[in-house]
Amino acid sequence: MNAAFSDLTALFPSLGLSQVVFTGADPVLPTRFRVGEAAAGAIGAVASAAAGLWQKRGGKSQNIKVNVRHAAASLTGFRHLRLDGRPFPAAQGDVPTMAIYRCKDGRWIHLHGALPHLRDGTLKILACENDRVAIAAAVKQWNSGELEDTLAQASQCGAILRTAQEWAAHDQGKSVSQEPLVAIERIGDAPPVPLPLADRPLSGVRVLDLTRILAGPTCARSLAEHGSEVLHISSPHLPSIPIFIPDTGHGKRAAFLHLPDPMDAEALRGLLATADVFSQGYRRGDMERLGFGPNVVAKLRPGIIYVSINCYGHTGPWANRPGWEQLAQSCTGVALEHSGKTIDDALEPEVIPAAPSDYCTGYLAALGVIAALQRRAEEGGSWHVKASLARTAMWFQSFGLADAAAAREPISRGEIDAWSLERDTPWGRLGFLSPVAQMSTTPPAWSLPAVPLGHHAPAWVRPISTGG
Numbered sequence: 001m002n003a004a005f006s007d008l009t010a011l012f013p014s015l016g017l018s019q020v021v022f023t024g025a026d027p028v029l030p031t032r033f034r035v036g037e038a039a040a041g042a043i044g045a046v047a048s049a050a051a052g053l054w055q056k057r058g059g060k061s062q063n064i065k066v067n068v069r070h071a072a073a074s075l076t077g078f079r080h081l082r083l084d085g086r087p088f089p090a091a092q093g094d095v096p097t098m099a100i101y102r103c104k105d106g107r108w109i110h111l112h113g114a115l116p117h118l119r120d121g122t123l124k125i126l127a128c129e130n131d132r133v134a135i136a137a138a139v140k141q142w143n144s145g146e147l148e149d150t151l152a153q154a155s156q157c158g159a160i161l162r163t164a165q166e167w168a169a170h171d172q173g174k175s176v177s178q179e180p181l182v183a184i185e186r187i188g189d190a191p192p193v194p195l196p197l198a199d200r201p202l203s204g205v206r207v208l209d210l211t212r213i214l215a216g217p218t219c220a221r222s223l224a225e226h227g228s229e230v231l232h233i234s235s236p237h238l239p240s241i242p243i244f245i246p247d248t249g250h251g252k253r254a255a256f257l258h259l260p261d262p263m264d265a266e267a268l269r270g271l272l273a274t275a276d277v278f279s280q281g282y283r284r285g286d287m288e289r290l291g292f293g294p295n296v297v298a299k300l301r302p303g304i305i306y307v308s309i310n311c312y313g314h315t316g317p318w319a320n321r322p323g324w325e326q327l328a329q330s331c332t333g334v335a336l337e338h339s340g341k342t343i344d345d346a347l348e349p350e351v352i353p354a355a356p357s358d359y360c361t362g363y364l365a366a367l368g369v370i371a372a373l374q375r376r377a378e379e380g381g382s383w384h385v386k387a388s389l390a391r392t393a394m395w396f397q398s399f400g401l402a403d404a405a406a407a408r409e410p411i412s413r414g415e416i417d418a419w420s421l422e423r424d425t426p427w428g429r430l431g432f433l434s435p436v437a438q439m440s441t442t443p444p445a446w447s448l449p450a451v452p453l454g455h456h457a458p459a460w461v462r463p464i465s466t467g468g
Contacts, residue, residue, distance in 0.1 A: 003034075004041025008364075011181060012045075012371050018061065020044035024068030027408040029075065031283040031338050035182030035356035036072030040436070041362035043071055043222075047369040047437035047444065051225040054442055056377070058197040062441040063458050070436045074415035075354040078247040080416050082431030090243050096132045097122045098326075100161065106344050107144035110330040110351070111135070112157035112323070115239040121156045124376070141425050145450050152321045155283075159323065161349055164333030173332070175316025176391050182368040183314070184375070187306065187382060188298035188382035193276075194375050200227030200442050203371065206460060207277040208233060208268075209252065210292075212240055214325065214355055215389060216281035216309045218362025223277070224251025225435045225444035229462050233257050233268065234453045242395060247431055249450030253461065256454035259290045261410040267458055272301050274460065275367055279307035284320045298382035305372045307365055307383045313388045328357045328389035334396065356396060364392060409433055425449045 002022045009017045022044065028036040044066040051062050073080065080089035098114030113119035123130055125147075126138035139147065144160045149399050151158040167173035198204060202223055209220035209232040217232070224230045230252040234240070237258055257264040272278060278297050287293050294306040308314065311323025312331070329335045329351045336342070339349040368385035375383060421434045435444035 002044065003209055004038045004039055004040045005044050007181070007395070008041060008045040008254055008367065012049070012367070015049045015143050015371055015374065017045055017048040020048055020064045020066055022066050022068060026068065026072070027402040027406055028069050028072035028411065029352070029354050030408070031352045032404055033334065033338060033352060033356070033396050034399045035075060035352065035354065035396055036068045038396055038399065039356065039360055040068045040071035041364065042360050042367065043436045045075070045372065046222055046226075046363055046367045047138050047439055049209045051439060051442070052368055052375060053195070054198070054201035056374070057195045057201070059201075060441065062439055065438040066436060069411060069415065073416065073419060074190045074433055074436055075356045077324055077359070077433050078243045080420065080433050081243065081246055082420070084428045085431070088243055088246065095119070096130055096135050099132065099135075100348055100350075101136050101145060102413055103142050104140055104142040105143045108161040108343070108349055109139065109144050109147055110159050110161060110326050110335070111139075112327055114241065114324065117239065118157055121154055122151065122158070125150055125154060125156065135439050143320045154319070155322060157324060157327060159320050159327040159331040161330045161343065162333055163336055163343060167332045172312055172316045173316040173456040176313035176388065176394065179313055179315060179386075179388070180390055181387070181391055181395055182364050183371055183384075184368055184372050185384045185386070186294075186381045187294055187384045190302035190376070190380050190382055192378060192380040193303050193376050195373070198227070201228040202370075205229070205277065206275045207231070207279060208271060208275045209279050211281035211309065212238065212278055213244055214248065214281055214358035215361040215365070216307075217244070218359050219309065219365040219369070220252065220279055220445075221248050221250055221305060223362070225446055226442070229269065229279070229460065231255060231458070231460065232453075233451065233458065236454060240453065244317065245406070245453060246425065246427065246432070246450040250432065251446030251448050252450070253448065253456040254451050254453050255456050255458035257458050259292070265291060269300060269461065271458060272297065272304070276303060276373070277305045277307065279309075279365070281309040283322050284310065284314070294384050297352035302382055303376055303380070305369055305376065306382070308370060308384065308386050309361060309365055309388065311389045313390050314386045314455050325355045325358045325387065325389060328393045330389055332393040332397065334393050337401075348447040361389050361392045416428075420425065423449045426451055426455065
């Protein structure tokens, strides 16, 4: 039995998750953490929950299979993109403000200035040039805790590399440890919304996806592969990382709205009127300031499923801090354990060379959405689904480590080719990993190709379903 799937079966007993056949085992990626099995368990749970929902909509039971190696490959999905037969261009290149540096007190800190405003803000605090040698010298002038807090106070990103024991004793670690892996909270009253007969598990379910950069977009992509109509909303004024857009854009339409603009905010309220899911991954408080916090959205659209995804958890002193995959690994102890380093080791630690917290948090949030849709169908209400990268990283730690002596066969180009699909997109002929789960009757599939941000008008296309 896959331990991750067992965890999720226990977490969501009302879903009645059916048996999934898992093939393969960790280690797959170059880490002792069982992230391939975790991804497989989460993907299998989403598929099983979707199959269960489809049965409630008049479908029949079906067989589900998940390959752990394919699931592990999905944790580096953006690296397997091909454009016209060649690797998809990775325009970011070297980013000196996104690396691990040693502080004056001997501790390591992971800076994360991946986007222009984060790069500039980090360099302003450090008062140095955008150069690794200069940054290393500047960081060396700071004690780690002081730098970590100063970055956070300026809405910049960085985290000390802690041990798991240090994180467990930290106020934020204590708070996150009390949070469910996926929280589902009722935030409003609404009548039940029964789901009618359908040819796919999530047919007729409309999803507004206001997320960017991996975890949130992966949640909406997972819903799209089971039949949801997804409209991705971004702003032309927000930066992005180009390679992540085609990786997480499958099955979605994509439009621009700038929410500080009153007319665009009104357009979003119009879309919300017939939406079923509102997913956002902004720092806590940002959507409230824009007029789209969970309680407001639940009043505007009774029966909505509101999704919040962040880095450090939804309670505790760090709940408002912005963060990333690498910082979730750093603060929770994953990075040091993965590297086999101590906190004062002379050699620079490393993070897992994949994005397991990001992708798995997306899969887990999608599972939460399906569970909330079932609750809405049975008892009504508006629901708030919450997940975080740090809580997901702690979940990986709960499985223990794979045997370091176990044979690990790297994922081959042949395997990637066997798991990949191709389709025409505005960028050209795009090659990409197919959905991981195999389902005998409603196989996961993306009905639309990935497109650049803002490619479509901000409008729904499919007729309104009586179920949503």
